Amino acid sequence: VPRIGIVGAGAWGTALAWMLAQAGREVVIWAREAEVADAINRDHENTPFLPGVALAPAIRASLDPATAIQSADIVLLAVPAQYLRGIVSRLGGGGALPPLVVCAKGIELRSTALMSEVVASVLPKARLAVLSGPTFAAEVARGLPTAVTLASEDPTLGRQLVEGLGTRNFRPYIGDDVVGTQIGGAVKNVLAIACGIVEGKGLGDNARAALITRGLAEMGRLAVAKGGRAETVIGLSGLGDLVLTCTGGQSRNYSLGVALGEGRALSEVLSERRSVAEGVDSAAATVALAGRLGVEMPIAQSVDAILHRGSPINDAVAALLSRPLKSEA
Amino acid sequence: VPRIGIVGAGAWGTALAWMLAQAGREVVIWAREAEVADAINRDHENTPFLPGVALAPAIRASLDPATAIQSADIVLLAVPAQYLRGIVSRLGGGGALPPLVVCAKGIELRSTALMSEVVASVLPKARLAVLSGPTFAAEVARGLPTAVTLASEDPTLGRQLVEGLGTRNFRPYIGDDVVGTQIGGAVKNVLAIACGIVEGKGLGDNARAALITRGLAEMGRLAVAKGGRAETVIGLSGLGDLVLTCTGGQSRNYSLGVALGEGRALSEVLSERRSVAEGVDSAAATVALAGRLGVEMPIAQSVDAILHRGSPINDAVAALLSRPLKSEA
Numbered sequence: 165v166p167r168i169g170i171v172g173a174g175a176w177g178t179a180l181a182w183m184l185a186q187a188g189r190e191v192v193i194w195a196r197e198a199e200v201a202d203a204i205n206r207d208h209e210n211t212p213f214l215p216g217v218a219l220a221p222a223i224r225a226s227l228d229p230a231t232a233i234q235s236a237d238i239v240l241l242a243v244p245a246q247y248l249r250g251i252v253s254r255l256g257g258g259g260a261l262p263p264l265v266v267c268a269k270g271i272e273l274r275s276t277a278l279m280s281e282v283v284a285s286v287l288p289k290a291r292l293a294v295l296s297g298p299t300f301a302a303e304v305a306r307g308l309p310t311a312v313t314l315a316s317e318d319p320t321l322g323r324q325l326v327e328g329l330g331t332r333n334f335r336p337y338i339g340d341d342v343v344g345t346q347i348g349g350a351v352k353n354v355l356a357i358a359c360g361i362v363e364g365k366g367l368g369d370n371a372r373a374a375l376i377t378r379g380l381a382e383m384g385r386l387a388v389a390k391g392g393r394a395e396t397v398i399g400l401s402g403l404g405d406l407v408l409t410c411t412g413g414q415s416r417n418y419s420l421g422v423a424l425g426e427g428r429a430l431s432e433v434l435s436e437r438r439s440v441a442e443g444v445d446s447a448a449a450t451v452a453l454a455g456r457l458g459v460e461m462p463i464a465q466s467v468d469a470i471l472h473r474g475s476p477i478n479d480a481v482a483a484l485l486s487r488p489l490k491s492e493a
Numbered sequence: 494v495p496r497i498g499i500v501g502a503g504a505w506g507t508a509l510a511w512m513l514a515q516a517g518r519e520v521v522i523w524a525r526e527a528e529v530a531d532a533i534n535r536d537h538e539n540t541p542f543l544p545g546v547a548l549a550p551a552i553r554a555s556l557d558p559a560t561a562i563q564s565a566d567i568v569l570l571a572v573p574a575q576y577l578r579g580i581v582s583r584l585g586g587g588g589a590l591p592p593l594v595v596c597a598k599g600i601e602l603r604s605t606a607l608m609s610e611v612v613a614s615v616l617p618k619a620r621l622a623v624l625s626g627p628t629f630a631a632e633v634a635r636g637l638p639t640a641v642t643l644a645s646e647d648p649t650l651g652r653q654l655v656e657g658l659g660t661r662n663f664r665p666y667i668g669d670d671v672v673g674t675q676i677g678g679a680v681k682n683v684l685a686i687a688c689g690i691v692e693g694k695g696l697g698d699n700a701r702a703a704l705i706t707r708g709l710a711e712m713g714r715l716a717v718a719k720g721g722r723a724e725t726v727i728g729l730s731g732l733g734d735l736v737l738t739c740t741g742g743q744s745r746n747y748s749l750g751v752a753l754g755e756g757r758a759l760s761e762v763l764s765e766r767r768s769v770a771e772g773v774d775s776a777a778a779t780v781a782l783a784g785r786l787g788v789e790m791p792i793a794q795s796v797d798a799i800l801h802r803g804s805p806i807n808d809a810v811a812a813l814l815s816r817p818l819k820s821e822a
Contacts, residue, residue, distance in 0.1 A: 298702030308697035309814045368637035373627030373737035377729050384727075398713075398727060400706050408702035411740040485638045 165189060166328040169236030169262070171229055171251060173200050174439065176267060177242035178214040179301035185220040186307065187331040192224045194232035196243075201225040212438065217305045230256045238263055238328045240295070241283070244440040245270025245350075248279055252286045263291040263321055265314070265329070269349035270442045271449035276456060278346045278390075291318065293325050294342055296349040297400040298408035300415075307333050313401040315339035337400065344392025348383060348402035352409050353443030354450050354464045355379035356417035357424070359410040361470070361481060364425020371485060375463065376410050382461045386450070389457040417443035430471060447471050494518060495657040498565030498591070500558055500580060502529050503768065505596060506571035507543040508630035514549040515636065516660040521553045523561035525572075530554040541767065546634045559585045566591055567657050569624070570612070573769040574599025574679075577608055581615045592620040592650055594643070594658070598678035599771045600778035605785060607675045607719075620647065622654050623671055625678040625730040627737035629744075636662050642730040644668035666729065673721025677712060677731035681738050682746040682772030683779050683793045684708035688739040689750020690799070690810060700814060704792065705739050711790045715779070718786040746772035759800060776800050 168184050170177045173195035185191045195201040203211045204225035209218060226232050233239045233255055243251050245268045255261065264287070266279045277285065280292055297312030304310050314329070314336035316322040322338045330336050339345060358379065362372050383406065384397040396402060409415045420441045423433045434444070447468040454461045466484055469475035497513050499506045502524035514520045524530040532540045533554035538547060555561050562568045562584055572580050574597045584590065593616070595608045606614065609621055626641030633639050643658070643665035645651040651667045659665050668674060687708065691701050712735065713726040725731060738744045749770045752762045763773070776797040783790045795813055798804035 298699050298706075300697070300699055303697040303699045306697075308699060309703075310697075310699040311703040368629070368632040368635075368639075369737055369741040369743065370627050370629055370632045370637060370639040373733045373741075374638075374640040374729060376736050377627075377727070377733035380727060380732060398706070398709060400703060403709060403732070404702045404706035407705050407736055407740070408698055411736070412698040412702075414698065 693754020
């Protein structure tokens with residue numbers, strides 16, 4: 165039985181812990197806040213981040229990230245994207261580290277690096293994979309069927325991780341496009357904010373579907389420019405996650421967009437939330453990366469302008485929906 | 494001002510009539526049933542098929558399809574797929590016909606022909622285009638922003654039709670992949686039934702997103718085998734319409750799937766409906782076409798087996814969601 169260390173006790177890390185413990189794995193999870201570690205160890209429930217889900221008593225929480233990975237066979241990194249560098253530098257690189265699986269979705273703002281690039285820059289010898297796909301945490305934590313992409317440049321490691329993490333209801337599909345897989349997970353959160361805005365303004369499902377379609381094209385251009393493959397973008401980690409996030413009411417990024425579309429201020433919406441909406445930072449990071457690579461991403465640019473440059477939301481929406489009549493491609 | 498003839502007064506034909514009349518076009522619409530023609534001419538509302546939408550009094554309804562196209566500059570064909578051949582043969586081919594725009598989505602069951610092929614076989618000299626994309630009729634009939642693909646092999650005709658049919662809120666994008674555009678519109682209704690079943694069985698949004706992703710891959714294989722292009726399938730008429738139909742509660746095909754997933758019988762669900770759910774016949778026609786072309790379409794085959802071969806729904810769903818752990822592509 166593989167032992168799993170999970171770094172990050174937000175909704176996603178906790179859902180992964182539930183799912184893996186349910187399938188008989190031994191799980192240790194690192195939590196940043198004592199309140200969260202205590203809730204998991206004492207009440208067997210992560211009340212702040214995944215309330216209502218009964219965790220197996222065997223799941224142990226720790227406040228020291230090095231403890232969570234000690235004697236683990238596989239380590240899942242499930243912290244918010246902008247915190248990943250700081251956490252990874254606390255894992256310690258003394259002995260040989262177990263394989264690290266990036267479960268965070270985003271682009272680092274200060275470097276425009278992908279999550280795997282952040283890890284590799286801190287721990288150059290780490291064996292790495294990324295896990296991404298359409299995964300509402302609350303559904304994984306109810307045992308509902310879920311399929312994800314598990315990408316690694318090392319096919320042997322990929323197969324080992326699929327065996328170690330896969331269960332009857334949680335099915336990883338092996339890929340090798342680490343870059344393309346991560347672009348999907350990062351950009352979809354930005355596009356979800358755009359789709360939420362369209363919903364919040366009452367513009368309808370037709371407009372949202374058109375926006376998702378153009379958004380996938382943007383995502384594909386960035387993935388290819390960054391060295392990924394176009395077919396990855398139409399897989400689970402691209403299209404699958406994009407559709408989930410842009411249509412399912414459970415997405416934090418989508419609901420943030422809805423609130424903005426309804427006329428609320430960003431600062432007000434963020435102040436009411438404890439969880440991170442990855443798309444807020446990823447919008448700026450995506451636009452910066454696209455700029456460096458010379459990729460046109462009008463939707464991501466509009467979202468960034470609304471969030472960070474004070475663009476009037478109506479102007480941005482009008483620009484998005486009223487492109488001139490011309491060929492689709 | 495171009496004069497538009499619309500053949501078919503269901504929800505979609507009527508929504509197109511509303512939208513075009515709103516934008517100042519002269520519109521004549523053919524209705525099969527006297528009750529519908531009367532309602533449009535007398536009450537200026539298509540109460541049976543698009544209740545609650547006030548139609549411009551200038552919209553005239555007729556019971557003779559030849560009248561609807563007389564002196565029209567553009568004719569839209571918006572009848573159910575399996576009725577298209579019969580209607581087109583009543584248009585008369587005496588004089589030169591105006592350009593015909595196929596707005597029906599489906600594959601003819603008895604011939605496995607696409608709608609454009611059906612029209613061309615009856616009227617070999619017709620100038621043809623197809624219009625397809627993410628278009629809930631009720632939203633078009635409220636003036637909400639909508640983008641569609643308008644595909645024709647004749648680029649001059651394509652541009653003329655975009656001018657004739659486009660408005661500020663209804664934007665056709667020119668394409669030339671008539672085959673790929675139609676495969677999207679036909680197959681998405683079959684996949685919507687599959688997604689509805691998953692929803693009806695309470696399997697969650699993660700499972701639905703994975704099914705949409707695999708469904709798009711099936712759609713792409715069929716489009717390419719039939720002579721269309723893969724990039725069309727990730728455009729408005731493929732991905733866009735697929736996402737709309739598989740996530741929006743307004744789809745007749747999706748809601749049919751939900752009812753089946755909840756355990757109701759097909760005959761019972763169909764008996765309560767006046768409108769056609771295109772996916773029921775398109776499932777069988779899609780599977781037949783895929784068989785002829787040697788294309789694997791496991792999702793469409795499952796839907797066909799449930800609808801037409803008495804397959805137990807639980808077996809089919811289990812087979813869909815529990816494919817062995819292997820590479821995504």
